[in-house]
Amino acid sequence: MRRVVVTLALLALVVTACAGADPGGSLAPVTFGPTSTTLDPTTTLSGSTTSTTPFTPPSTSFLGPTVTYDPAVPRYGGEVVVGDDQMPPTLNPYAPGGDNFIVSLVGQAHLASAFDVDPESLQLIPDVVREVPTIANGGVSLNPEGTMDVTWRLDPAAEWADGFAISGADLEFTLEFQRASLDCAGREFVSEPPPAAEVIEVGEEHLTLRFTTPTLEYETLLNWIVPRHIVEFSDYCDGWNTSMWTAGGPFSIVEWDRAEPSITLTRNDNYWKRDDSGNQLPYLDAVKFVFKPETDRLVRGFTTRELDVINPPPFVGLPDSLPIDAWRDSGAVVEIVRGPIWEHINFQFGPNNRNAESLNGILEFRQALAHGIDRRALLDDAGYGHLAVAQDFLGTFNSAATNSPWTRYEPDKDKARELLAAACARIGRDCAANPPRVIYSTTSNADFRPRIADQLALQLSEVGIEVELQLEDSQLFFGDTLEQGRWDVGNWAWVGSAGMAALISIFDRFAPGEAPPDGSNLYNWGNPGSSVEGDEAVAQFGDLLTRLRSTVDAAEALSLARQLEQILADQVVIIPLNSRIAVGAVWADEIQGFRMNPSQSGHTWNIERWYRVGE
Numbered sequence: 001m002r003r004v005v006v007t008l009a010l011l012a013l014v015v016t017a018c019a020g021a022d023p024g025g026s027l028a029p030v031t032f033g034p035t036s037t038t039l040d041p042t043t044t045l046s047g048s049t050t051s052t053t054p055f056t057p058p059s060t061s062f063l064g065p066t067v068t069y070d071p072a073v074p075r076y077g078g079e080v081v082v083g084d085d086q087m088p089p090t091l092n093p094y095a096p097g098g099d100n101f102i103v104s105l106v107g108q109a110h111l112a113s114a115f116d117v118d119p120e121s122l123q124l125i126p127d128v129v130r131e132v133p134t135i136a137n138g139g140v141s142l143n144p145e146g147t148m149d150v151t152w153r154l155d156p157a158a159e160w161a162d163g164f165a166i167s168g169a170d171l172e173f174t175l176e177f178q179r180a181s182l183d184c185a186g187r188e189f190v191s192e193p194p195p196a197a198e199v200i201e202v203g204e205e206h207l208t209l210r211f212t213t214p215t216l217e218y219e220t221l222l223n224w225i226v227p228r229h230i231v232e233f234s235d236y237c238d239g240w241n242t243s244m245w246t247a248g249g250p251f252s253i254v255e256w257d258r259a260e261p262s263i264t265l266t267r268n269d270n271y272w273k274r275d276d277s278g279n280q281l282p283y284l285d286a287v288k289f290v291f292k293p294e295t296d297r298l299v300r301g302f303t304t305r306e307l308d309v310i311n312p313p314p315f316v317g318l319p320d321s322l323p324i325d326a327w328r329d330s331g332a333v334v335e336i337v338r339g340p341i342w343e344h345i346n347f348q349f350g351p352n353n354r355n356a357e358s359l360n361g362i363l364e365f366r367q368a369l370a371h372g373i374d375r376r377a378l379l380d381d382a383g384y385g386h387l388a389v390a391q392d393f394l395g396t397f398n399s400a401a402t403n404s405p406w407t408r409y410e411p412d413k414d415k416a417r418e419l420l421a422a423a424c425a426r427i428g429r430d431c432a433a434n435p436p437r438v439i440y441s442t443t444s445n446a447d448f449r450p451r452i453a454d455q456l457a458l459q460l461s462e463v464g465i466e467v468e469l470q471l472e473d474s475q476l477f478f479g480d481t482l483e484q485g486r487w488d489v490g491n492w493a494w495v496g497s498a499g500m501a502a503l504i505s506i507f508d509r510f511a512p513g514e515a516p517p518d519g520s521n522l523y524n525w526g527n528p529g530s531s532v533e534g535d536e537a538v539a540q541f542g543d544l545l546t547r548l549r550s551t552v553d554a555a556e557a558l559s560l561a562r563q564l565e566q567i568l569a570d571q572v573v574i575i576p577l578n579s580r581i582a583v584g585a586v587w588a589d590e591i592q593g594f595r596m597n598p599s600q601s602g603h604t605w606n607i608e609r610w611y612r613v614g615e
Helices: 101-110 168-181 295-303 324-329 363-372 375-381 413-426 448-461 474-483 500-508 536-550 554-570
Strands: 004-007 079-084 115-117 124-126 140-142 148-153 196-202 206-211 251-257 262-267 286-291 332-347 437-441 466-469 489-495 574-587
Touching (some): 079 101, 079 295, 101 251, 101 262, 168 196, 295 324, 324 332, 363 413, 363 448, 375 448, 437 448, 448 466, 448 489, 500 554, 536 554
Parallel strands (some): 079 286, 437 466, 437 489
Antiparallel strands (some): 115 124, 196 206, 251 262, 262 286, 332 489, 332 574
């Protein structure tokens, strides 16, 4: 047996502000590799039909009816132009900057991945591997000495664009490449200790790892597969930023034009996937990603049909700033879905709270805020009536994971006043004569959060709570303010990711006794020295979290996650506000096969199945 000790890292959840600036420049185009052989665009695919039954995309939109259109016969040939507001800082998903969302969007077109994300369930589905390993399918086994073995079995048809089979050696090398890349300059390290594992068996079509302790973190270790025979003796940090190893996805990169700026890919003729009728994918000859950092240019480019597909950035004043109705009337399908980024209102329980008179440690006070805030009106009055009120956050990680526990906090001013009186009675305070004060902090850089803050202050004043707004530049807010626990009541967002490991990771953000910098409980709920420490709910949460961290049974993990979210709702540790929406727009009278994916796989997740409508 081949034994190589490797250390594996879990990508952390990220606190979300706004999209970064486009790093494009005026460099000359970078061209590499031959263009792919194209197929005759008139080639008819076997098993195709000419049914005239209208095709209706999944009814995921909550902005009115979804446009229907007549399906065309899938056919080979043609190009699709995809517009985005950011240019990738690198093509290498494991280099510094490789965790940028646009790297993944482009990567879906040319990189090989062990798994993808189902757009409905938001759960992992196999890609290069036959199945995501679990106890149920035999891919995961627990050993008597407390270790855990995980085996990934590859689809025997999977191969690289140069004809080499994707092998267990590639999976092993991917883990080595990930570990080495953590030492690249500019890489942000995660605070969670990575699980220790060793490679115990490598085969042509499989890889088996032995983990020191059971963990679900194995699920997402093999996101992007790296070919050993191409990359092994290269520069891991800087060798693959502007050029790319041989493709494992449906297309191969042939040009990165920094002047336009754009990235052009052509058909990978050795791509191994086939459609349901046995036709080789992809259908298209080429895909071009065009980067327009200004949102209005992106929207204008789609309106004029310069761009075939776009995914506008969140919170651009939707829906009023997008001509959605005009697009639909002209032949576009616009899918609007709940995205993975979720906003929440929250409390600081630690000793650095900037409000010396904070009542956050009193449950009735937090309940008073929860009933005193009308979240529907908050969004409506701030100009975001198209956003749905969030009654959970687990739904952004797993659509089957939640029981929507925050539905109990319906707006009720009388109940809020009663709870506030009960909170004041606990400390012997005459709140009628001396109203409690909340210091509300969030980012000041964009419109959404300041508008929400203004409306929240008005609402809470009606139930007897004074609100002082102290909004900050995002660099300060996401720096010292959050890291040092220097806020009272605040608002920001987290990003939900697919896989059980990500679901577990979100609860680490509330882990009792795990304050920064060693832990990630920014809220300081249950941490030593906090205003809520050592009570029954904190102890129960800690016990359940310990069980969640150690289980490798997905059903048990979901059950524990629901119980943990229920405790957070019971104790009003946070108040979910809304999920940001994700928008996908495609000229359906020209391009079909597109389907919006609200996960971090993004709208290019099934790009191999896109095709141009025949003349």
